[in-house]
Amino acid sequence: xxxxxxxxxxxxxxxxxxxxxxxxxxxxxLGGAFGESDPSADGSSDDRTVxxxxxxxxxxxxxxxxxxxxxxxxxxxxxxxxxxxxAVVYRSMARVEEIRGLTFENEVSVEIVSxxxxxxxxxxxxxxxSEGERLQQxxxxxxxxxxxRATDAEDEFDSLYGGAVDGYYDPGNEEIVVVSDTPDAPExxxxxxxxxLLHALQDQQFDLSSFDRDTIDRSAATNGLVEGDAVWxxxxxxxxxxxxxxxxxxxxxxxxxxxxxxxxxxxxxxPYNDGPDYVEYLREQDGGWAAVDAAYDxxxxxxxxxxxxxxxxxxxxxxxxxxxxDDWTPHEVDGExxxxxxxxxxxxxxxxxxxxxxxxxxxxxYDAVVTADLGYEYDQPYTDGWAGDQLVTxxxxxxxxxxxxxxxxEQQADDADGSADAVEETGYVWRTEWRTDEDAREFLDGYLxxxxxxxxxxxxxxxxxxEIESDYPGAYAVDHDGQSVTIVRAPSAAAIDEIHADIxxxxxxxxxLEDDEADATGTGDPTEDEAGDEVDAIGGTGAGGDSxxxxxxxxxxxxxxxxxxxxxxxxxxxxxxxxxxxATEAAERGPKEPGDG
Numbered sequence: 001x002x003x004x005x006x007x008x009x010x011x012x013x014x015x016x017x018x019x020x021x022x023x024x025x026x027x028x029x030l031g032g033a034f035g036e037s038d039p040s041a042d043g044s045s046d047d048r049t050v051x052x053x054x055x056x057x058x059x060x061x062x063x064x065x066x067x068x069x070x071x072x073x074x075x076x077x078x079x080x081x082x083x084x085x086x087a088v089v090y091r092s093m094a095r096v097e098e099i100r101g102l103t104f105e106n107e108v109s110v111e112i113v114s115x116x117x118x119x120x121x122x123x124x125x126x127x128x129x130s131e132g133e134r135l136q137q138x139x140x141x142x143x144x145x146x147x148x149r150a151t152d153a154e155d156e157f158d159s160l161y162g163g164a165v166d167g168y169y170d171p172g173n174e175e176i177v178v179v180s181d182t183p184d185a186p187e188x189x190x191x192x193x194x195x196x197l198l199h200a201l202q203d204q205q206f207d208l209s210s211f212d213r214d215t216i217d218r219s220a221a222t223n224g225l226v227e228g229d230a231v232w233x234x235x236x237x238x239x240x241x242x243x244x245x246x247x248x249x250x251x252x253x254x255x256x257x258x259x260x261x262x263x264x265x266x267x268x269x270x271p272y273n274d275g276p277d278y279v280e281y282l283r284e285q286d287g288g289w290a291a292v293d294a295a296y297d298x299x300x301x302x303x304x305x306x307x308x309x310x311x312x313x314x315x316x317x318x319x320x321x322x323x324x325x326d327d328w329t330p331h332e333v334d335g336e337x338x339x340x341x342x343x344x345x346x347x348x349x350x351x352x353x354x355x356x357x358x359x360x361x362x363x364x365x366y367d368a369v370v371t372a373d374l375g376y377e378y379d380q381p382y383t384d385g386w387a388g389d390q391l392v393t394x395x396x397x398x399x400x401x402x403x404x405x406x407x408x409x410e411q412q413a414d415d416a417d418g419s420a421d422a423v424e425e426t427g428y429v430w431r432t433e434w435r436t437d438e439d440a441r442e443f444l445d446g447y448l449x450x451x452x453x454x455x456x457x458x459x460x461x462x463x464x465x466x467e468i469e470s471d472y473p474g475a476y477a478v479d480h481d482g483q484s485v486t487i488v489r490a491p492s493a494a495a496i497d498e499i500h501a502d503i504x505x506x507x508x509x510x511x512x513l514e515d516d517e518a519d520a521t522g523t524g525d526p527t528e529d530e531a532g533d534e535v536d537a538i539g540g541t542g543a544g545g546d547s548x549x550x551x552x553x554x555x556x557x558x559x560x561x562x563x564x565x566x567x568x569x570x571x572x573x574x575x576x577x578x579x580x581x582x583a584t585e586a587a588e589r590g591p592k593e594p595g596d597g
Contacts, residue, residue, distance in 0.1 A: 059098035064090040066098040066245075073246040078187040080248070085188060088248050092193045095245065096201060099236050101289045105204045108197070109175035118179040129154070132333045138423050139331075139393045140216070140340050143430055143489065144350040145360075145450060146263025148471045149423060156261050169196055171203040190247040195234045202226060206296040217303050217343025217389075220271050224306030225299050228275020229292060235276065262360075263353035266376065270345045273376050274306045281309035303345035304386055307378045316388035316433040324394060325498040328427065331393040340391040347383045351446050352376075354453070361453020363446045382446035385439020387483070389432040394499045396425050427474070427490040427499040434483045444480050447487070448511055451476060459493045464511055467493065478511065479503050 052060040059066040068091055072084045080088065089110070097103050113121075129137070134154060141147035147156055167178040176196055202208055208226065213219040241247035278300070282291045300306055302315060320339075322330055330337045342350075352369045354362025364380060371377050434440040456466035456476065465477045475493040479486040479502075488503055490496045496503060 055103075058101060058103055059094050061090045061093040061097065061104065064094050066091065066094040068094075069246055070248075072248055075248075076251070078189065078248050078250040080188055088188060088190060089193065089197075092190055093197055095237060095240070096194050096197050096233065099233050099240075100198065100201065102201055102205055102293075104201055106174065108200045109173070110178070111175060112178045112180050115179055115181050118177075130333065132331070132338070135395075135422055135426070136331055136333060136338045136340070136393055139426050139428055140342070140391065141264070142423065142472060143391055143428055143487075144263060144267075144342060144346055145454070145472055146261065146267070146350065146353055149473060150471075152419070156264060159261075167196060169199045169203070171199075171208045174200070174203070176200065187250045188248050189250050191234060191238050191241065191249070194237045195230055198230045198233050202229065205293070211299060215339075215341040215343070216267065216346050217341045218301065220267070220303040220343060220345045221300040221306060223271035224275040224278050224303065225292075225295055226275075227271045228277075228279040228306070231272055232276045232279045260356070262356040263349050266349035266352055267345055269376065270303060270349075270378055271306060274378060278306045278309045302386075303343045303378075304384075307344060308384070313385075313435055314387055318388040318390040318431055318433050320390050320392045320429050320431050321502070322392075323501045325501070327397055328394045328495075328499050329397045331395045331426070338393060341389055342391065343389065344383050344386040345378065347386065347389075347443070348378050348380050351380065351382055351450065361450065363449045363453070382442050385435040385442065387433040387435050387439075389430065391428055391430040394427045394429070424473075424491060427488065427495060429500045430487040430489075432485045432487075434485070437482055440480060440483050440485050444478065444485050444511070447478065447485070462493055462496075465493055465496065477503050480511070 052065075054061055064087065070084075070087055070091065072080055072088060093104055134152075137153045138147065141153050142149060147153045167176060169176050199208070211222045211226070213222050241249075279292055282295055283289065285291045287294070304311065304313070304315075318341075324330070332338060348364075351363035354360035355364055355366040355369050363382065368380070369377055432440075432443065434443060451466055451468070454468050454472055455470075456468050459465040459467055459475060462477075464479065465475060467473075467475045474489050474491055475496055477488045477490075477493075477496045479488075486500075486503065488496050488500045490499050
């Protein structure tokens with residue numbers, strides 16, 4: 001089975017307008033070829049080399065040491081000439097090396113493009129999906145109750161990223177592209193510059209294009225390492241800027257935030273919330289940074305591993321057997337059944353999204369999700385026993401049973417319409433596995449509470465089946481059998497057995513929805529006493545100081561795009577946002593065998 005190529009990995013922030021903050025050198029590549037990795041595990045270059053060589057020395061790049069002072073450090077603004085900016089870039093590279101204990105191997109090309117140029121080309125990053133992939137994506141996020149029937153998931157992505165991307169690193173071309181509204185006088189934030197350069201360093205050392213991000217869960221897991229590493233380094237960079245180094249920073253930035261899709265935001269943000277602690281856990285093992293480097297050869301495979309570092313709980317490779325009638329068939333993309341694994345990150349986000357949105361019911365209350373330091377708690381009792389899951393979308397067979405062939409399935413996928421009208425004629429089977437019966441029951445209780453919050457009503461003469469009329473319409477049958485919970489959603493109760501005949505309402509644990517609104521309150525936004533002002537409520541940790549780092553991963557077609565949005569308070573206490581996009585042209589992959597991935 002083949003997971004869809006368009007996935008969300010890890011938190012979204014919607015930004016209506018954004019100031020240019022992430023700026024690098026103008027024009028072509030920075031000169032020089034850079035050297036081998038330094039064997040030092042602690043990232044220090046205290047023993048300064050006499051006659052240093054860029055190819056061998058950590059913390060020294062093209063004539064600049066990590067602790068050098070530059071004339072631009074005394075400037076009142078961060079709008080630098082190309083020569084000034086080149087010096088800052090080289091020094092920033094040296095500082096990234098000093099913290100990380102690795103050296104750049106190759107030059108990094110830097111290009112500045114206008115906002116208009118970016119918008120004309122950004123469709124290739126965010127909307128390069130077929131209608132079949134679009135349909136699968138809409139069903140996936142509807143199953144998580146984060147994108148409703150009337151909303152297209154791609155439109156949600158667009159609203160989140162439209163004007164919020166200020167730059168990206170493209171491993172396919174080994175270049176940094178800066179999106180500028182004022183390309184003739186760009187402002188430089190050295191902290192963000194360091195983060196972007198860290199991605200280039202990671203790519204040179206570990207090949208960012210090689211990692212598997214084919215599901216929501218796997219994407220979050222991979223980015224727990226990749227972005228956890230980047231945020232850890234960035235946090236240390238910012239600390240040293242306040243204590244040891246003089247750094248180039250813009251005076252202030254302004255932006256306005258549009259409405260957030262909190263469900264998508266929480267999915268994408270998780271690696272940047274938990275990733276730095278995961279990296280610190282690795283560093284605390286024998287070897288320091290060497291243990292982190294080794295993890296790139298054996299990265300985490302589930303978000304649960306990043307949420308709880310060191311948890312060696314059993315993981316199950318879950319499969320959904322096809323028990324559909326001739327009127328239904330598994331949805332296919334490129335001739336293969338498209339599957340999804342949402343993982344613990346997707347389930348927590350499903351239960352927590354309503355804690356921040358007054359228009360949604362919630363299972364997890366605000367105080368259970370937001371930590372004292374304005375981070376997010378993804379280790380939740382409803383989901384901490386996760387062992388595996390798989391979600392398979394089903395579509396009607398247009399031409400009847402004679403067309404249920406491999407070729408017919410491929411044609412169905414290629415021609416599929418991904419619109420809301422098309423989603424009405426879909427269903428899905430979502431099978432989840434848990435470590436213990438009690439863990440399965442915990443998840444079931446949370447899921448039933450969520451259904452109740454959306455005014456689900458029991459179906460007459462069919463046990464464990466409910467119907468929802470609006471937002472997420474359809475019939476939902478839930479089967480709890482020991483350590484398994486299986487959910488089947490169909491357009492109607494009559495179609496449930498047509499999609500998945502394995503559900504037997506008379507041979508499963510019974511449940512009843514309770515008339516208790518406290519189970520799914522839908523109170524949404526925290527009170528003023530709980531959260532303070534709006535900016536604090538959006539919070540999160542990971543970038544150090546009083547800043548909040550938010551990052552999103554989107555697999556678009558055969559590419560990977562990682563967008564970094566940073567919410568930071570200015571000295572006046574106003575919210576500002578900085579952003580970065582890391583785009584990867586993934587290598588073409590051969591077809592997967594059934595059950596792979």
